Amino acid sequence: MTSSLGFGLGLRPVHYPEIFEGSPRVDWFEAISENYMVPGGRPLHALMRVRERWSVVLHGVSLSIGSTDPLDEDYLGRLKALADRVEPVWISDHLCWTGVSGINLHDLLPLPYTEEALGHVVERVLRVQERLGRHILLENVSSYVTFAQSAVPEWEFLAEVARRADCLLLLDVNNVYVSAFNHEFDPLAYLDAIPGERVRQIHLAGHENNGTHIIDTHDHPVIDPVWSLYAEAIRRFGPVATMIERDDRIPPLSELESELDRARAVASQALKSRRAA
Amino acid sequence: MRLDPLQRAFAGYLLDGTDEIRTAVRPSSKADIDTLLGVYRHGYSARLVEVLGNDFPGVKALAGEEEFEKLARVYVAAHPSHGFSVRSFGDALSEFLRQSPPYSEWPALADMAAFEAALADAFDAADAEPMGPEHMASLPPPAWPTLTFAFHPSVRRLGLRTAAPAAWSTQNAGELPEEPATQAGDWLVWRQGLDVKYRRLDPDEAAALQAAMAGEDFSAICEALAEHGPEEEAAFRAAGLIRLWLEAGLVTGTSHQGQLSG
Structure with missing residues (x-):
């Protein structure tokens, strides 16, 4: 197992001045791949400046690994070119589909957890890994519906994809919490089913609770039950690289640094009880 | 429903409001199917309207909040995204505004x-x-x-x-x-x-x-x-x-x- 990167943040352009002019207490940054898959100019310039001082991982939102459309070779070529330039520690995307019939719906849409979908996703992950020349990380998404024909729960499906495609995992603890609330399952059962040796990264984020269901909005601080679930994840999987995602109502970097300090404290406490156990 | 028809039905629901996907969704005790599917439907157009607002602040300022929201929704409905990134979503906005009444005036x-x-x-x-x-x-x-x-x-x-x-x-x-x-x-x-x-x-x-x-x-x-x-x-x-x-x-x-x- 590779050593953990520590505690990172999602790289957001609004924070560039604080990042370049200060010394933020951030161990690494996660860049949204698509935002930097552009010909040139300021975005790539800024990313390479970040790269001079920090480790960077690339996180995509358009791989659409579960779509029945053919894999987008142009997209993969650009992603490979970006990776060759940035040399990220790893590349991740989501266990979902984002479009069909050539239309990008720009959302992380849920799959039915069937044998057909499993075979389809595994075959595509293998091809993507071949094309990129590296193992990728797949992330569990938040969902609001499940499908009647799903034969297994999401955690079994995710674990089986990882095993068969020999890929790695990005565990979004907030997404586990959100989906557990929406679909009334035990989030600990989800964690228990995850092959810990494949978990390379953890996402934390906030969300919006509408009472009947939770929407994954990434516009609030992480809530206490998600911190507890994060502690459970660290207890199970060890010192996994952890980061906080914020995509809306983005506060000053210093506020996210404080939230990251809390992640450090929660993880350190959880690791003590892991060693004690 | 197999994977491909399921995805087409889901996309049809998001893009055109067809309701075939309802039969594939497992009922939930938390909320009714339409509320849950509605999270995706609402999110789809809201996200793209927001993208246009961020990418075209000048159009938004000229049109005003309300009129912009209206024109953005018409554009979203008429121009599904074909790019891997939202960066290119508004590429046809100028042409759309030049040709579509009442904006063409x-x-x-x-x-x-x-x-x-x-x-x-x-x-x-x-x-x-x-x-x-x-x-x-x-x-x-x-x-x-x-x-x-x-x-x-x-x-x-x-x-x-x-x-x-x-x-x-x-x-x-x-x-x-x-x-x-x-x-x-x-x-x-x-x-x-x-x-x-x-x-x-x-x-x-x-x-x-x-x-x-x-x-x-x-x-x-x-x-x-x-x-x-x-x-x-x-x-x-x-x-x-x-x-x-x-x-x-x-x-x-x-x-x-x-x-x-x-």
Whole structure:
């Protein structure tokens, strides 16, 4: 197992001045791949400046690994070119589909957890890994519906994809919490089913609770039950690289640094009880 | 339902409101199926409307919050995204506003969209090393008549019917823009270093730049200028413009018959 990167943040352009002019207490940054898959100019310039001082991982939102459309070779070529330039520690995307019939719906849409979908996703992950020349990380998404024909729960499906495609995992603890609330399952059962040796990264984020269901909005601080679930994840999987995602109502970097300090404290406490156990 | 028809049914629900997908969704004790599916449906259009608002703040400021939301929703419905990134989602907005009533009767809207798209294109266009004005001195006099120019990938010349860029600048300063004056003319948008710049082009410079960007040589650029001023001053004016373009970082290379440089 590779050593953990520590505690990172999602790289957001609004924070560039604080990042370049200060010394933020951030161990690494996660860049949204698509935002930097552009010909040139300021975005790539800024990313390479970040790269001079920090480790960077690339996180995509358009791989659409579960779509029945053919894999987008142009997209993969650009992603490979970006990776060759940035040399990220790893590349991740989501266990979902984002479009069909050539239309990008720009959302992380849920799959039915069937044998057909499993075979389809595994075959595509293998091809993507071949094309990129590296193992990728797949992330569990938040969902609001499940499908009647799903034969297994999401955690079994995710674990089986990882095993068969020999890929790695990005565990979004907030997404586990959100989906557990929406679909009334035990989030600990989800964690228990995850092959810990494949978990390379953890996402934390906030969300919006509408009472009947939770929407994954990434516009609030992480809530206490998600911190507890994060502690459970660290207890199970060890010192996994952890980061906080914020995509809306983005506060000053210093506020996210404080939230990251809390992640450090929660993880350190959880690791003590892991060693004690 | 197999995977492919399920995804098509889901997409049909998001794009057109067809309800075939309902039969594939497992009922939940938390909320009814339509509420849960509605999270996706609402999210789909809200996300893309927000993308347009972020990418076209000038159009939004001109149209006003309410009218913008309306036009953005019509655009979202008429132009599903085909790019891997939302970055290209608004590429057809200017054309849409130019052609679709009632917006087609409001030329400043389409102009503003075209101008903002040009700013965005210049922002992340490919990098290239510009030549400095000292390059002019290195050119032998016989080279000039056949001299052609390579422009930085960010350079855009656009013809507008209104003074939309002035309203953009007001909006960009955080103020409410006035309705742009009707004032047909050409504008230059480009990136110098990492900074996007723009300025109005005089008609003769617009003609010269159009010729030069089309790959025509110095002689042809002079002919284009001669249509806008005294013929005997055309070569002098052309040389002055080229110096200006070099100083602004617009030119990345020149070539002339018999030799390549830059």
